Amino acid sequence: MSVVSVVVAIIGFALATVWGGVGIAGLAGRLQRNKWLGVRNDDTMRSAKAFTVANRAAGPGMVAAAVMTAVGAGLGLAIGGLWGTIFVVAAIVVSMLVIGIVSGIGIRAAAVVPPEDDDTGCGVGCCSGGDEASSCADDHAAQADDPASDCGQSSCGSCALSGMCTNETAQA
Known part of the structure; x- marks a missing residue:
């Protein structure tokens, strides 16, 4: 052996x-x-x-x-x-x-598993960063002006950046 x-x-x-x-x-x-x-x-x-x-x-x-x-x-x-x-x-x-x-x-x-709401109550995987007292509408308004405004501030990412960090957009 x-x-x-x-x-x-x-x-x-x-x-x-x-x-x-x-x-x-x-x-x-x-x-x-x-x-x-x-x-x-x-x-x-x-x-x-x-x-x-x-x-x-x-x-x-x-x-x-x-x-x-x-x-x-x-x-x-x-x-x-x-x-x-x-x-x-x-x-x-x-x-x-x-x-x-x-x-x-x-x-x-x-x-095929439906998406779950995140812990912030803001919807599915959205509204990252900022303090918890801010509303989702404020977060979405800020993201509309600058989609990268919350980059690096949370682990879940941004609604405005959805798909920009993966190859999904490259395949479209």
């Missing part, structure tokens, strides 16, 4: 553990919106509900990918040598393809 095949198998087991944990947490609805784990893109990150729906939809595939990777890593250790290494790498590649496919399914599921 070569050192390389053992190292690759350990990497496989580590990936299987992460993918399995994310899949199980997603299935259970316990995976919180974050910037590191789970299915993440503009549609899934727009609300906690969309993130949960996407990860619930992708959860079974993530768990399946974790099982495939763990089995591949175990068989790779049993086989050893060059063929064991190739077997583990193949299991990882196939698992990554499965994760890509189920992530797409999760993104499609999140895209």
Whole structure:
């Protein structure tokens, strides 16, 4: 048994553990919106509900990918040598393809989730920045004069800048 095949198998087991944990947490609805784990893109990150729906939809595939990777890593250790290494790498590649496919399914599921109102009571993802005492009408009036007036003042962005920071406008 070569050192390389053992190292690759350990990497496989580590990936299987992460993918399995994310899949199980997603299935259970316990995976919180974050910037590191789970299915993440503009549609899934727009609300906690969309993130949960996407990860619930992708959860079974993530768990399946974790099982495939763990089995591949175990068989790779049993086989050893060059063929064991190739077997583990193949299991990882196939698992990554499965994760890509189920992530797409999760993104499609999140895209149909209706937008939620934000905490300010101003509507959907709007009225960022400024003090909490200001009204939404004031925020919208200020944004009409200078769409970038609230840049960097909150984490949710601006109604006036909606779509300007992503490639949505470039595709239009």
